[in-house]
Amino acid sequence: MLLSSTSTLDNKKITKYHGLVNGEALLGTNVYKDLFSGIRDVVEGRTSTYAADVQNARDEAFKSMEAKAEALGANGIIGIKVSYNNLGGTMGNTILVTAYGTAVSYEK
Amino acid sequence: MKLEEFKEREKRRKFLKEISVIAIGTAVGITTYLICLITHFDIFGWNFGLVLSPLFAGYAESFLAKKYLEESTGAVSAFILFIITVVWGFIISNPTLGFNIITAGSIIIIIQAAIPTATNYFLIGMTLAIISHISGIFKKITNFFYKRYLQLMGKLNLDPRIIREENAEEKYHFYETEPDMNHLGVLLLTLEYLPQGKELIDNKGIYEKREIFTFNQREELKSMRKNEMHLKLMASVKKTETKALYNLIKELKNDGCNAVLNLHMTFETLGQDKGENVRQIIVRGTGVVLADKTDS
Structure with a gap:
């Protein structure tokens, strides 16, 4: 599956535009743990754990998007956009990772 | 006369005992301070002797006074030691802490005088x-x-969780009613340029659809307890997104x-x-009319 953030594939012929495919993943961090984040920063490096969690959520969103493109019979996704949004809420930090793009079939 | 002499002698003896008790207390305190100084018994440059020496002096004096005089002498040796340690520790040796009238030693003396048990x-x-420090x-x-x-947190399963669409779908089946967006007659493209093999017939301008969704805070708390909040x-999110896209397509069509x-x-x-978390999803794009490119 070819993934591209560009709008075109200049050296390839796109045979079909299937339309929009998207994938989302929620990263639910926990308010009780965040209470102790200051201590954990010192003890085990909270920041690096956070970065790994966000990266995993992003990977999950991409997997979901790719699965939908495959279901449409596409072999590439172009014009990909990724966004990270804090949905906040009562529980504290809930991060929504969204990936979407245009599913296409192209001649290899 | 004999009684008066006896009283006078007893008074003198008591005074000597008091002096001796204070002197022994002072000696104990000085010894403690010296040991602390010699052994460098300190933390962050602050010698424990500043606290321990008045404490031990006062304690030794109180113990002896109670035993031999059956009354308190007022922990005078502790005060003497306090003066000695302050003069030596804070003025003569000039440590980084510098001159400080109100030291831990003075606090201890005050407490000792007021409530000996607390001391x-x-x-x-x-x-x-x-002992703990060592x-x-x-x-x-x-x-x-x-x-x-950490074990408790692990048992409660409160680790950061990644919720995929599929996880939520299993539980809430939101795809059952979702229309297939790519087969409603409007080609949804995230591209900035025209697709290959297509030409622009008309540009209808920007289209935007917004959907607001709320989540009751009490419900959020309840669902969090059941570990379902993120699902x-x-x-x-999926339902609102679908609704927004559907409305956009409807308007474009x-x-x-x-x-x-x-x-x-x-x-x-x-x-x-009003007790609700308000979130919004916006879908935005440029509505166009496209046709297959004709070779002319």
Whole structure:
């Protein structure tokens, strides 16, 4: 599956535009743990754990998007956009990772 | 006369006893301070002798006074030691802490004079603190509790969780009613340029659809207890997103568009209102009419 953030594939012929495919993943961090984040920063490096969690959520969103493109019979996704949004809420930090793009079939 | 002489002699003897008791207390205090100085018994440049020497002096004096005089001498040696340690520790040797009238020593003397039992507890506390400092037992205890806390958190399954669409779908089946967006007659494109093999017939301008969804804070708390909060939230996101896209497509179709270019989706939290968390999803793009390119 070819993934591209560009709008075109200049050296390839796109045979079909299937339309929009998207994938989302929620990263639910926990308010009780965040209470102790200051201590954990010192003890085990909270920041690096956070970065790994966000990266995993992003990977999950991409997997979901790719699965939908495959279901449409596409072999590439172009014009990909990724966004990270804090949905906040009562529980504290809930991060929504969204990936979407245009599913296409192209001649290899 | 004999009685008066006896009284006078007794008074003198008592005075000598008092002086001796104070002197012994002072000697004990000085010895303690010297030991602390010689052994460099200090932390962050602050010698424990500043606290321990008035404490031991006062304690020794009080103990002896009670035993031989059956009354208190007012812990004079502790005060003497306080003066000595302050003069030596804070003025003559000029440590980094500098001159400070109100020291831990003065506080201890005040406490000792007021509540002797509290001083004893303090002495026990100090002893335990010293043992802990040397053996590292306090760190071991805090580590033990920290590990137990982590275990408890693990049992409650409160680790950061990644919720995929599929997780939420299993529970809430939001795809059952979802229309297939790519087969409603409008080609949804995130591209900024025209697709290959297509030409632009008409540009209808920007189209935007917004859907607000709320989540009751009490419900959020309830669902969090059941560990379902994020699944519910994901289901809400998917349903609202679908609704927004569906409405956008409907409007585009009504205006005669067959495609949308540069499609954007944004998710935001607007804030809280009357116990509800308010979030919005916006879908935005340029409505166009496309046709297959004809070679002319």
